[in-house]
Amino acid sequence: MASKATVTADKNAARSSGKRTGRANKLKLVSLVVPVFNEQQAIEPFLTRIEDVFAPLAKTYAYEIIFVNDGSRDATEFAIRSRMLEDPRLCLVNLSRNFGKEAALCAGIDHARGDACIPIDVDLQDPPELIPDMLAHWEKGAKVVNARRICRSDDSWLKRATAKGFYRVFNRLSEHAIPQNVGDFRLLDRQVVDVVRELGERVRFNKALFSWVGFETAEVTFKRPKREHGTSGWSYWRLWNFALDGIFSSTTAPLRIWTYTGGFLAMLSFLYATTILLRTLIVGVDVPGYASTIILILLFGGLNLFAIGILGEYIGRIYSEVRERPLYVLRSVHNGQDKAK
Ligand code: UDP
Ligand code: MG
Numbered sequence: 001m002a003s004k005a006t007v008t009a010d011k012n013a014a015r016s017s018g019k020r021t022g023r024a025n026k027l028k029l030v031s032l033v034v035p036v037f038n039e040q041q042a043i044e045p046f047l048t049r050i051e052d053v054f055a056p057l058a059k060t061y062a063y064e065i066i067f068v069n070d071g072s073r074d075a076t077e078f079a080i081r082s083r084m085l086e087d088p089r090l091c092l093v094n095l096s097r098n099f100g101k102e103a104a105l106c107a108g109i110d111h112a113r114g115d116a117c118i119p120i121d122v123d124l125q126d127p128p129e130l131i132p133d134m135l136a137h138w139e140k141g142a143k144v145v146n147a148r149r150i151c152r153s154d155d156s157w158l159k160r161a162t163a164k165g166f167y168r169v170f171n172r173l174s175e176h177a178i179p180q181n182v183g184d185f186r187l188l189d190r191q192v193v194d195v196v197r198e199l200g201e202r203v204r205f206n207k208a209l210f211s212w213v214g215f216e217t218a219e220v221t222f223k224r225p226k227r228e229h230g231t232s233g234w235s236y237w238r239l240w241n242f243a244l245d246g247i248f249s250s251t252t253a254p255l256r257i258w259t260y261t262g263g264f265l266a267m268l269s270f271l272y273a274t275t276i277l278l279r280t281l282i283v284g285v286d287v288p289g290y291a292s293t294i295i296l297i298l299l300f301g302g303l304n305l306f307a308i309g310i311l312g313e314y315i316g317r318i319y320s321e322v323r324e325r326p327l328y329v330l331r332s333v334h335n336g337q338d339k340a341k
Helices: 002-016 043-057 076-084 101-111 128-139 157-173 190-198 206-212 236-250 253-283 290-323 336-340
Strands: 028-036 061-069 090-095 116-119 144-151 182-189 217-223 330-335
Touching (some): 028 101, 061 101, 090 101, 090 336, 101 190, 116 128, 116 190, 128 144, 128 182, 128 217, 157 236, 182 190, 182 206, 190 206, 206 236, 236 290, 253 290
Parallel strands (some): 061 090, 144 217
Antiparallel strands (some): 144 182
């Protein structure tokens, strides 16, 4: 394909001259960041679709694909490396084990060199055909272009209900709302990428970080298709923990709730104590009182434990942050261009 060869040559020239982009020839570089975990069958169809999408854009944009192999135990690495032999636009970042999608995404963003960066799933649930629209919004000045799912009819009833519940709770508690049904698939301008990379937190909830950054934001919408190959790596338990990470790392509202709950209950206790005191003074000592005593003990015991649990959630996260462990560990990085030379 002649145009592909030209783009590659242009990009090589830009890179070897030490520039991040192909500005000399007016080609903007788009980095696709693709975390992969046991996705051997998905690599080929994904690359074909990406090539189809970028073919008509070859005069304006060059692209690179950064695969982050998140500790896959199947032939994912082999599938990518065999394609890298013929395609210098591919880059492979191998992590030393499975670190989870959020960390893998960070590793990919750290290696992206594009003027724009698009995190995208390899299973084609984020349709690459939206990319030209996203680029059009970007050209008009948007620094972030979200891709929002308008219809989740392919998701199970439980997944839709829990997702809706999560967005409702999150947006009520957090100071910075996150847009409903927007996943990691979005376009981020280089300026935004640089800010996101500066954020040092270890407990990562990228969705919230991407919105926290601000800047002009545009939106494209799509219907999320079913997974083409393999199975989802997210169990409900993992999603639940992810949701907790999201809430506790984005807001301290759950701590504040206890100040008000505590204050309210203290007031009630005071009123109750006054009533009992007055009754004892007026009517005399009232021996039976087992029910009220046991109810109060159980109620306050339960509430105390729950509040301590909430404190624990924050302390646990503070502990992860102060340890300052790296978000991910690299095993190796392979650049398609090195191979092609
Ligand atoms: N993924 C990953 N590490 C993980 C789990 C998933 O890198 O521990 C990748 C996976 O290969 C895919 C993307 O993250 O490219 C989305 O994963 P999945 O399709 O399982 O999530 P879902 O679409 O169900 O939200
Ligand atoms: Mg998926």
